[in-house]
Amino acid sequence: MVCLCMLGTGAPAPAQNRGAAATEPIVQTMPFYRFYDPVNGGHFWTTNPAEMTKACARCRKEGPACHLITTAGTPGSMPYYRFYDPVGGGHFWSADPEWQQKACKRCRKEGIAGWVLHKDVVASAVPFNRYYNESSGKHFWTVNDSEARNACGTCRLEGPAGFVFTEPRDILHQSYWRGGKGRSRKVPIVGGRILWDQASPWSQPITTAKLPGKGPLQSLSSYWHGGALHQSIWRGNQGWYRTVPAENGAVDWKRASAWKRSVQVSALPGHGDMQNNADYIVGNTLYQGYWRSNQGWSRTVPIRNGKVDWQAASEWSGPLDAAKLPGAGDMRSLDSLVIGDTLHQAFWRGSQGWSRTVPVRNGAPEWGNASKWSGPLAPNAVPGKGALQAQVGFVVPPSVGLRK
Numbered sequence: 001m002v003c004l005c006m007l008g009t010g011a012p013a014p015a016q017n018r019g020a021a022a023t024e025p026i027v028q029t030m031p032f033y034r035f036y037d038p039v040n041g042g043h044f045w046t047t048n049p050a051e052m053t054k055a056c057a058r059c060r061k062e063g064p065a066c067h068l069i070t071t072a073g074t075p076g077s078m079p080y081y082r083f084y085d086p087v088g089g090g091h092f093w094s095a096d097p098e099w100q101q102k103a104c105k106r107c108r109k110e111g112i113a114g115w116v117l118h119k120d121v122v123a124s125a126v127p128f129n130r131y132y133n134e135s136s137g138k139h140f141w142t143v144n145d146s147e148a149r150n151a152c153g154t155c156r157l158e159g160p161a162g163f164v165f166t167e168p169r170d171i172l173h174q175s176y177w178r179g180g181k182g183r184s185r186k187v188p189i190v191g192g193r194i195l196w197d198q199a200s201p202w203s204q205p206i207t208t209a210k211l212p213g214k215g216p217l218q219s220l221s222s223y224w225h226g227g228a229l230h231q232s233i234w235r236g237n238q239g240w241y242r243t244v245p246a247e248n249g250a251v252d253w254k255r256a257s258a259w260k261r262s263v264q265v266s267a268l269p270g271h272g273d274m275q276n277n278a279d280y281i282v283g284n285t286l287y288q289g290y291w292r293s294n295q296g297w298s299r300t301v302p303i304r305n306g307k308v309d310w311q312a313a314s315e316w317s318g319p320l321d322a323a324k325l326p327g328a329g330d331m332r333s334l335d336s337l338v339i340g341d342t343l344h345q346a347f348w349r350g351s352q353g354w355s356r357t358v359p360v361r362n363g364a365p366e367w368g369n370a371s372k373w374s375g376p377l378a379p380n381a382v383p384g385k386g387a388l389q390a391q392v393g394f395v396v397p398p399s400v401g402l403r404k
Helices: 049-055 099-103 145-151
Strands: 029-036 043-046 060-069 077-084 091-094 108-117 126-132 139-142 156-164 169-178 181-190 217-225 228-235 238-247 260-264 274-282 285-292 295-304 317-321 331-339 342-349 352-361 374-377 388-394
Touching (some): 029 049, 043 049, 060 126, 091 099, 139 145, 228 274, 274 331, 274 342, 342 388
Parallel strands (some): 217 388
Antiparallel strands (some): 029 043, 126 156, 169 181, 217 228, 274 285, 295 317
């Protein structure tokens, strides 16, 4: 069995135009979990389950009540605040920033739990209804009205607190370089499904002028770890890398570190020019790979105590002959990305693109159950002229907890 673990970070399919511009806002969400206290019968909602582990060990997680938008800026969105009553010890959630002045002046605004939408802004959003129990004085929020009736037949519907999503949403950030120019776009992920037909348009092209090194761009890769995006590029057979921090699910490009030299191609096994490289994480392992002269090499690096243990990296394994892959011609870009429990792999060879999926079980790819390669994809599937040089994609995990 051949393990194609060098088909590294990024897009789950070769970079391509797969449809029109998005019909809904492309947003990232985070689960808004509901906990139940069996002692007092109360409920608590939070995006950070660890918060309840510390505050109420006896409370039982009932699952995500809905999914909130992670950041500000989505058209039609508004902050969803959490308030605390220091006398009664209860909490209240509202999109009205002045709720405490109107209903509970002693209550303290603790922060923003997430963002919700106004009515009818997004077709797939549903009302997050608020109910009031006159007997207990408690409130209950849910997207399922029958659930509220079963839990509290005497509760009174007060109306929607806002509009939310019932499925998780994420954003695939996709980029490619062709003919010395780079373009990028965003592709929505809903419930683990990549919605190619709702991708944003490709951006205007950029050049390599702001990238380190000299010569044509040979490769780029990225992986997410430790609260930052780790990027690497190859130009003129010299590798470069940097890190870019993220906050609230968004990459902060202005705080990117300076590019640093990594290794020269002569320090790696094989011969010839660097064709591409890739890095991606599955479970607690960083998979690395590259191709030179149509031969592939790979290795694994363990992640221990939240850090990549470079000293414990395995030896490079290879070479793998490109003849074992579909298509013809020289290897060009390659890409891999884990979404949910699936590893999406893609590569370009000659002027054709190919992709497949590999299930992930128990923190490792099941190479023996990989799908067949799908393709070929023609180069006119993406804008620009010339050979496709590199492609990459990444998903930034949402941060959890209250925003101030």
